[in-house]
Amino acid sequence: MRTKIRIAAAALALAYVGYSQWRAHHAPPASTTAASTATSPAKAGPPAPPLMFGKVAFHPCTLSAPLVHDGVEAQCGSLSVPENRAQPTGRRIDLNIAWVQANDSSDAASDAVFFLAGGPGQAAVATFPQVAPAFQRVLQKRNVILVDQRGTGKSNLLACDLGDDDADSAEADAPGKVESATRGCVDALAKKADLTQYGTTQAVADLDAVREALGIAKVDLVGVSYGTRVAQQYAMRHPDRTRAVVLDSVVPNTLYLGNIWARNLDDALALQFGVCSRDAKCAATLGDPRKELQSLMATLRAKPPMVTYADPATGVQKTAPLTPADVAGLVRMFAYMPVMSSLLPLQIHEANQGRYATLKSMADLLHASMKDAMAMGMQMSVICAEDGDHMTQSAPGNDGTLLGNGLTDAMARMCSVWPKGAVPADFHAALATRVPTLVLEGEFDPVTPPRYGEEVVKTLPAGRLLVLKGQGHNVIGVGCMPKLFASFIETADAKALDAKCLDTLGYTPPFTSFTGWTP
Numbered sequence: 001m002r003t004k005i006r007i008a009a010a011a012l013a014l015a016y017v018g019y020s021q022w023r024a025h026h027a028p029p030a031s032t033t034a035a036s037t038a039t040s041p042a043k044a045g046p047p048a049p050p051l052m053f054g055k056v057a058f059h060p061c062t063l064s065a066p067l068v069h070d071g072v073e074a075q076c077g078s079l080s081v082p083e084n085r086a087q088p089t090g091r092r093i094d095l096n097i098a099w100v101q102a103n104d105s106s107d108a109a110s111d112a113v114f115f116l117a118g119g120p121g122q123a124a125v126a127t128f129p130q131v132a133p134a135f136q137r138v139l140q141k142r143n144v145i146l147v148d149q150r151g152t153g154k155s156n157l158l159a160c161d162l163g164d165d166d167a168d169s170a171e172a173d174a175p176g177k178v179e180s181a182t183r184g185c186v187d188a189l190a191k192k193a194d195l196t197q198y199g200t201t202q203a204v205a206d207l208d209a210v211r212e213a214l215g216i217a218k219v220d221l222v223g224v225s226y227g228t229r230v231a232q233q234y235a236m237r238h239p240d241r242t243r244a245v246v247l248d249s250v251v252p253n254t255l256y257l258g259n260i261w262a263r264n265l266d267d268a269l270a271l272q273f274g275v276c277s278r279d280a281k282c283a284a285t286l287g288d289p290r291k292e293l294q295s296l297m298a299t300l301r302a303k304p305p306m307v308t309y310a311d312p313a314t315g316v317q318k319t320a321p322l323t324p325a326d327v328a329g330l331v332r333m334f335a336y337m338p339v340m341s342s343l344l345p346l347q348i349h350e351a352n353q354g355r356y357a358t359l360k361s362m363a364d365l366l367h368a369s370m371k372d373a374m375a376m377g378m379q380m381s382v383i384c385a386e387d388g389d390h391m392t393q394s395a396p397g398n399d400g401t402l403l404g405n406g407l408t409d410a411m412a413r414m415c416s417v418w419p420k421g422a423v424p425a426d427f428h429a430a431l432a433t434r435v436p437t438l439v440l441e442g443e444f445d446p447v448t449p450p451r452y453g454e455e456v457v458k459t460l461p462a463g464r465l466l467v468l469k470g471q472g473h474n475v476i477g478v479g480c481m482p483k484l485f486a487s488f489i490e491t492a493d494a495k496a497l498d499a500k501c502l503d504t505l506g507y508t509p510p511f512t513s514f515t516g517w518t519p
Contacts, residue, residue: 060076096147119374147207149206150202159375208234220245221234231247249475301324304324307360308357338472338507342509432460438488464495468502
């Protein structure tokens with residue numbers, strides 16, 4: 001049961017998996033000193049006096065994250081805000097803030113860039129080191145502000161332990177199992193938070209409170225995945241305070257999350273597997289990847305095989321079943337990254353020949369990496385309040401897809417018991433503003449496909465959509481995109497961008513053996 005919930009969480013992780021892969025390919029090997037996401041004092045010795053930015057006091061710190069060799073030098077501080085603004089004398093939250101200073105902070109532009117993390121459930125301060133290379137040109141003239149959204153990171157983290165992993169037990173899907181585990185999470189978190197106060201609307205109010213405290217008249221918003229929902233909501237509520245917006249892998253305001261993941265994934269897999277089908281050697285060696293995947297899933301559903309494989313963390317040999325959930329989760333998360341999904345046809349073909357070890361080892365590695373990737377309590381507060389009423393079980397459109405209805409069924413059952421906050425009546429209205437907006441999509445995105453970007457720009461007269469060929473989810477760091485991103489932030493004119501440099505992007509060739517891509 002916990003595996004099902006974790007896969008549901010992964011399905012909502014509209015965030016930085018794709019960019020992390022890009023960062024891993026463009027950075028030196030990971031340093032052992034930056035093995036965990038953290039903020040730490042930049043230098044030893046007596047503490048320096050605080051540096052004031054508006055009314056907020058900051059101290060030097062270094063931001064680090066997994067797979068990131070170099071830490072990001074920053075200033076760290078906090079701002080206290082009411083948990084419930086209707087009860088200003090009630091409980092308060094300390095919002096964790098990091099300020100990445102412009103190269104010439106004495107001559108920085110008056111506007112500042114606010115980076116909005118994905119998920120929902122990721123923390124901006126913790127994830128920024130993974131995307132920092134894309135901001136290098138922006139930082140030449142502008143400060144970048146990171147605010148851990150309430151319920152994430154160090155802003156009253158709402159993490160939830162759902163208990164032992166019993167997904168493969170006979171009782172895993174017994175009536176009430178998911179609901180019971182969810183109630184346990186609610187009871188635990190209710191001791192430290194009013195769970196109705198951790199949605200996007202409250203986060204937008206927090207961002208504006210930070211803006212005001214820093215004394216910034218206008219902001220540039222850069223949202224990725226779920227962060228695009230936050231950016232759109234801020235621009236709706238505060239158009240006079242928004243100078244420019246970047247929406248990378250956009251979730252339209254009009255969209256209700258639910259019953260979308262299965263179909264979007266299958267559509268993306270058709271495109272990604274098509275690269276193999278069009279490659280003569282890949283097609284001859286590995287067959288039709290989609291049919292191979294269907295065959296594998298049928299085998300696993302009939303009787304999950306016991307597999308002896310090397311533990312990806314320790315190298316120790318172990319034996320465990322390869323389950324349909326293992327493969328579905330692995331395929332879905334690899335689909336975020338065409339560089340990784342190019343391995344899937346080979347891995348699936350190998351498994352169909354009875355060689356399961358590599359696939360099981362990769363599934364274990366993914367499972368471990370996703371374990372604490374999201375603040376589950378914050379995620380549920382967002383999704384259940386803003387989308388839960390439209391999240392129905394057993395949608396007919398999911399029949400025959402890889403994921404089926406399992407994810408939406410689990411989320412709907414969880415939302416049936418989760419406390420739900422109020423949202424504005426126009427929350428799901430399309431963003432219609434003249435604020436300059438740059439919308440980015442990956443052609444192969446399995447979560448937020450290009451048609452979402454097409455929908456969003458229809459109501460943005462100063463907006464422009466760029467679709468990056470052969471790319472997946474989160475594309476701000478791909479190819480020449482950092483240069484275009486910086487140019488847009490400088491000029492606030494999306495339509496004037498010369499984006500011809502994106503024409504050089506190509507498709508990742510498929511692996512036909514474990515020695516590498518097809519020549």
